[in-house]
Amino acid sequence: MTSQSLVYLVALPLFGSALLLLGGKRTNRWGHLFATAISASAFGVGLYQFSVMLGQPDSQRALTQKLFSWISVGTFQVDAGLMVDQLSICFVLLITGVGTLIHIYSIAYMSHDLDRRRFFAYLNFFIAAMLLLVLGDSYLNLYVGWEGVGLASYLLIGFWNQKPTYATAAKKAFVANRVGDMGLSLAIMIAFATLGTVSFAGVKEHAGQASTGALTAIGIMLLVAATGKSAQFPLQAWLGDAMAGPTPVSALIHAATMVTAGVYLITRSNFIFDAAPTAQLAVAIIGAITLLFGAVIGMAKDDIKKALAASTMSQIGYMVLGAGLGPAGYAFAIMHLLTHGFFKAGMFLGAGSVMHGMNDEVNMRRFGGLRKFMPITFATFGLGYLAIIGVPPFAGFYSKDKIIEVAFNAGGIKGITLGAAALLGAAITAFYMTRVVILTFAGNKRWDEKAHPHESPILMWAPMVLLAVGSVASGFLFTRGDALRNWLAPVVEPMPVHEAELMSPAVVSILALALVVVGVGLAIIKYFLSEVPVVAPTDVTVFTRAARRDLMQDDFNEAVFMRPGQAITRGLVKTDVAVIDGAVRAVARLARGSGNVLRTTQTGFVRSYAMWIFLGAVGLVAAIWMVTL
Amino acid sequence: MINLAINVGQTQTPEAVLFWILGPLAVIAALGMLLVKKAVHSAILLAWVMITLAIFYIAQDAVFLGIVQVVVYTGAVMMLFLFILMLVGVDSSDSLTETIRGLRPIAITAALGFGGMMVSLLGRATLGRTSVGLADVNAEGNVQALAALLFSKYVWAFEVVSALLITAALGAMVLAHNHRIISRPTQRDLSTARFRSGSLASAAGLPNPGVYALHNAVDVPGLLPDGTAATSSVSETLKARGDVIESKPFQLEAREEEE
Amino acid sequence: MNWLTTLMALPLLGALVIAALPKSMSNKVKPVALATTLVVAGATIAMAVGFQRDNVDMQFVEVHSWIPSFGISYALGVDAIALVLILLSVLLAPIVVLAGWNEPNGGRWGVKTFYVLMLVLETMMIGVFAATDVFLFYVFFEAMLIPVYFLIGGYGTGERAAAAVKFLLYSLFGGLLMLVSIIALYVLSGEQGGHTFDTFALSHLKMSSMTENLLFLGFFIAFAIKAPVWPFHTWLPDAAAAATPGTSVLLLGVLDKVGTFGMIRYCLTLFPNATKTFTPVILTLAVISIIYGAFLAIGQKDIKRLIAFTSISHFGFITMGIFAMTSQGHSGATLYMFNHGFSTAALFLVAGWMISRRGSSKIADFGGLQRVTPVMAWTFFIAGMSSLALPGLSSFVSEFLVLVGTYTRYPVAAVIGTFGIVLAALYILIPVQKALHGPVTAGNEALTDLNLREKIAIAPVLAVIVALGFYPSPLLNVINPGAAHTIANAGFTDPLPQINGEVGK
Amino acid sequence: MNAANYLYVSALLFTIGAIGVVVRRNAIVVFMCVELMLNASNLAFVTFARINGNLDGQVVAFFTMVVAACEVVVGLAIIVTIYRSRRSASVDDASLLKR
Secondary structure: OEOOOHHHHHHHHHHHHHHHHHHHHHHHHHHHHHHHHHHHHHHHHHHHHHHHHHHOOOHHHOEEEEEEEEEEEOOEEEEEEEEEOHHHHHHHHHHHHHHHHHHHHHHHHOOOOOOHHHHHHHHHHHHHHHHHHHHEOEHHHHHHHHHHHHHHHHHHHHHHOOOHHHHHHHHHHHHHHHHHHHHHHHHHHHHHHHHOOOEHHHHHHHHOOOOHHHHHHHHHHHHHHHHHHOOOHHHOHHHHHHHHOOHHHHHHHHHHOHHHHHHHHHHHOHHHHHHOHHHHHHHHHHHHHHHHHHHHHHHHOOEHHHHHHHHHHHHHHHHHHHHOOOHHHHHHHHHHHHHHHHHHHHHHHHHHHHHHHOOOOOEHHHOOOOOOOOHHHHHHHHHHHHHHHOOOOOHHHHHHHHHHHHHHHOOHHHHHHHHHHHHHHHHHHHHHHHHHHHHHHOOOOOOOOOOOOOOOOHHHHHHHHHHHHHHHHHHHHHHHHHHHHHHHHHHHOOOOOOOOOOOOHHHHHHHHHHHHHHHHHHHHHHHHHOOOOOOOOOOOOHHHHHHHOHHHHHHHHHHHHHHHHHHHHHHHHHHHHHHHHHHHHHHHHHHHHHHHHHHOOOOOOHHHHHHHHHHHHHHHHHHHHHHOO | OHHHHHHHHHOHHHHHHHHHHHHHHHHHHHHHHHHOOEHHHHHHHHHHHHHHHHHHHHHOOOHHHHHHHHHHHHHHHHHHHHHHHHHHOOOOEOOOOOOOOOHHHHHHHHHHHHHHHHHHHHHHOOOOOOOOOOOOOOOOOHHHHHHHHHHHOOHHHHHHHHHHHHHHHHHHHHHHOOOOOOOOOOHHHHHHHHHHOOOOOOOOOOOOOOOOOOOOOOOOOOEOOOOOEOHHHOOHHHHHHOOOOOOHHHOOOOOOOOO | OOHHHHHHHHHHHHHHHHHHOOHHHHHHHHHHHHHHHHHHHHHHHHHHHOOOOOOOOOEEEEEEEEEHHHOEEEEEEEOHHHHHHHHHHHHHHHHHHHHOOOOOOOOOOOHHHHHHHHHHHHHHHHHHHHEOEHHHHHHHHHHOHHHHHHHHHHHOOOOHHHHHHHHHHHHHHHHHHHHHHHHHHHHHHHHOOOOOOEHHHHOOOOOOHHHHHHHHHHHHHHHHHHOOOHHHOOHHHHHHHHOOHHHHHHHHHHHHHHHHHHHHHHHHHHOHHHHHHHHHHHHHHHHHHHHHHHHHHHOOOEHHHHHHHHHHHHHHHHHHHHHHOOHHHHHHHHHHHHHHHHHHHHHHHHHHHHHHHHOOOEHHHOOOHHHHOHHHHHHHHHHHHHHOOOOOOHHHHHHHHHHHHHHHHOHHHHHHHHHHHHHHHHHHHHHHHHHHOOOOOOOOOOOOOOOHHHHHHHHHHHHHHHHHHHOOHHHHHHHHHHHHHHHHHOOOOOOOOOOOOOOOO | OOOHHHHHHHHHHHHHHHHHHHHOOEHHHHHHHHHHHHHHHHHHHHHHHHHHOOOHHHHHHHHHHHHHHHHHHHHHHHHHHHHHHHOOOEHHHOOOOOO
């Protein structure tokens, strides 16, 4: 079913950002409003597509639009085509919806910044790139969106790049993403080499005939790409530093949309992962590891944004775990992704408004007792908090518990380990989220003198309220009558749920809730009841110190990659100058040196010349003599 | 008489005798040329070698060349050498020690190598036939045969060589001629200069070299009336070369005043 | 209407006019130069329109005998690849003249000489791509060095004389090796049919594998020096750092392409079997160039040397694409040559402006340009993005084609090559961060932003970069038949996908 | 008596002439050694004329003599001019072309 309006989804924000960037000073006055309008219109188009799709029967829901033949060389045919199906429409709505809310929020948040126009241009560019990512109909189109999003996050993280630390953070993010992109481009190459095509439809159709080895290779490479973009285990070091960007950026990119691109990629290539069990297992393992990794870091971070970033890393670990559990888990991974989009973005905006009130203070040990001063923020943040730890009526409960349940039902030791990890993660999540809420809103004031917290303007709390509503209702809406599962069924072909599950859903939920309560209790004891020191205590266990240093991820990266890399560079530069260039200069010196040697034969004496002539004659006779020997 | 001598030379043994006597002598003379200090001696030795060669030419039926060698080559060219030696300094001998470091050993080894290889080459070289001898070619006489050949096949070379001779002669004249900067003083100029120069001591001309002296060679200065040597009487070149002999021994002792 | 000769005559005509300009009209020199280059560009585009895409053999052919006794003829002709490269050099020329408006002042000779040299260089650039007679190609190949030598030596900065001499000798050495092979070809062609230098005829010569390998090496080393492949690259950074930005653009953008063009036109077509034997070695050299160039670029302190080393890394990609012997690889390599021309032009011109404003070319001397000169910072950023092959810009299409093309036949080379794109991110972002981001350091406060002339110069370059990124098919449709033909007659076919060969959409 | 014996003498004379040219310092003696070398080659020519039975050898010998004469004339003129300007006939003094 072709549609002509898909291109506007990408074209509108792209046009918006181009206009704002090229417009320059003249667009300052209305720039931000224009950008928000563009984002809203994109959301409108998204809704229109959604409505069109709802009207279609289950199987023909996918809408495609072929713009032009992008690259066609021999058998390598790639069209600039867009496709929206059940899976990508969820993303489109999430991106444009949450995006518009964050645009509104940014109007107020960035009101005092003199580069606001440029900020909104970057936001629009990000929306365009993200939409291209989810709407691309082939891996190569996805790749364009993929790197576009990487560039957007680079620009937005490094928005205040006059501070060198922020500029370095932006560079670190882009390079880490680029490592992931290397994986994606390799996956595309393997796909083309083995299957002869790179479009999703083509790969899906031929996946059956390809060897499992090739498919596993593609799967592993896709996983590398996902870890790069979604900050999963090996390539997660950049997410903490990405908080250098303005808070709306963290909310939009590093909570709701970009970081979930990895999950989208895995879900979109479900046909590859289903046919390559080892790759699928790797995905689940990476998910589980990141889940715990993020949770542990979350516990030790005093900076509110870094704590939320760590929690994002761990929540995405859940989604990747879900996606790695095969067809059963895809739907729940996407559901958790959507609900997470709501409550995590809400919480980030809440953190933003707290920072706004406390003139950009981020250290939670400097907050305390803000409940009375910022009631709306506290309310929305609280709702988001309840959702994330998985309290039953809220969204988190539905999506996260289902993932834990599917993890357990994966069967065998794999099921148990993954399930246990997920459960442990849930407990730790409860602990650090409660810690964040208590440190920020409860307890006594630990502000420094200048701080006078006040509620943020309507433009900021309105989006937070909407997101809070979303985080409350979305879980219930998605699971009512398995709405989301059936909606995604055509894309991910769910296997029939086999009965022999290890634990019934009820048992899993009770177990999870118990752990959550334990987590919350511990946090209350540690932070609510006892006095919270303003300066972080130093005599702490080695685990806390490690967690404070992000479990040594930066040190590891620097020791293994950065320093040896710099050493190689310095070494190569020296050898290039000395050896290769030296060889060239040596040839020059050789020429001059031999010139000097020969010069000494010109003694000026006639007799020595006579001797040379005579030696010539002798040489000649000797030659004749030898020849006739 | 000449034909007799030539025929005698032709037969096997006399030629061998001739060769074995004169050959080594020529080589020794050549070696002598190298080792002797004075240039004149080596000139003489070279003349000797040339004469031997002339004889060898005649022995090898090259009568015309032999005569030309003696008359033209040794006669004229060698004499030219002696003449130049005279100019440059008959007794100018140069020490045999070598100035350029390392030249002598190399030269000697090279020469030995060269000579050795040439000799061994000649020894091994198979000429393919015994010497044909020039008997039939010189039938009507060596000179006539040579002339016939010279003016038929080599006439072009002959003309070119003659041109070469002329240019050589001209070249030598140009090279040796040095352009007088001041015009040659005439007799009149010399006499006015004698009388105009401050003292009249030399106005009446000076004694010629060798006058009033026991030794009339050109390199002994003449004596002035008071018995001392007149240095201006010896030519400038001899003075420059420092060949002027002390005139003291030839001066008359002042006779004691007997009366 | 013999197009190619007129194209080559026009710049010479311009040069004559400039030379004839009297002292009084010396301010007219630059406009005349610009006008000439624009006229030539227009004429070339007019010619290109007439180029039939699917006709694979030479077009616009002109053959006049030049030195009959040796069978040397003044033969010109253009196939797809040559046309694309002529277009590149002719389009870059006006941009370079416009961008480097005050480059020639303060050189060792006057402004006039600079533009005369530039226009003569343009003629030779067209000539070298258009020549189908090997001897004529060799003449242009060597003659091209002279104007560049004087441009670097006379108008450069730093130790320009040494760099100019090193460039000249290095390329001459390569040229001589090629001359040996050309003479051998002449002799061989003498034995098999008449003495000839025509490429087409020469490509049918039968020769023993040993001679073929040696001749191939003769040509290949000359081209490996020209398009710097790893061990022969040390002249490029010195020459690029010493030359004026305009000359460096022509040096890197067009002259180095003669090397890669030569590999396609002469190494592949004349010696197909030798190509097969040497491909593994060349691929290793290409991969080394990619990684080595990237690492060196990361370690550079001087901005012009950095750009030079990035080009070495890019040439590694092009060579890999050529010798991967697949249609994607070849089309990608040819497209890469065109794109690299524009991306390096952008990088070098903006770097040139930054250096002329700041007065020093050390990266450390810049800081916080984003705040002081936003437009210049943005152009440098976009040029940098095109250099690290950001999708949506032109270099990505060609780089990905090269990588895909290489992967189908040599997976290991492609994987290592892909690692190059990570290094590319590093060697662009490090200078971007040092020069553009961070607080405005001392000496950078008063830098003026781009003036109108500079904006007009850089705008078309960036436009091409973006346009070809989204819509490369006009160029690709021209290149594909040519590339496929080159591969076919070199005796290679694309490896089929591993599944049973039938290829789905 | 085999005619080739003369060739041995000519070779020896030629070598001695060569050493003389290299070793002796007085210009005139050097010149004489050159003459000696020329004479040695003349002897070889004559001997070969006799061996081959035609007079070409002698004609060449004749021409060599003429050329030698010219050479001596010019050579000695040069030596005289050098002597006149330099007061020494030693070959080593004329070494202005030293590096």
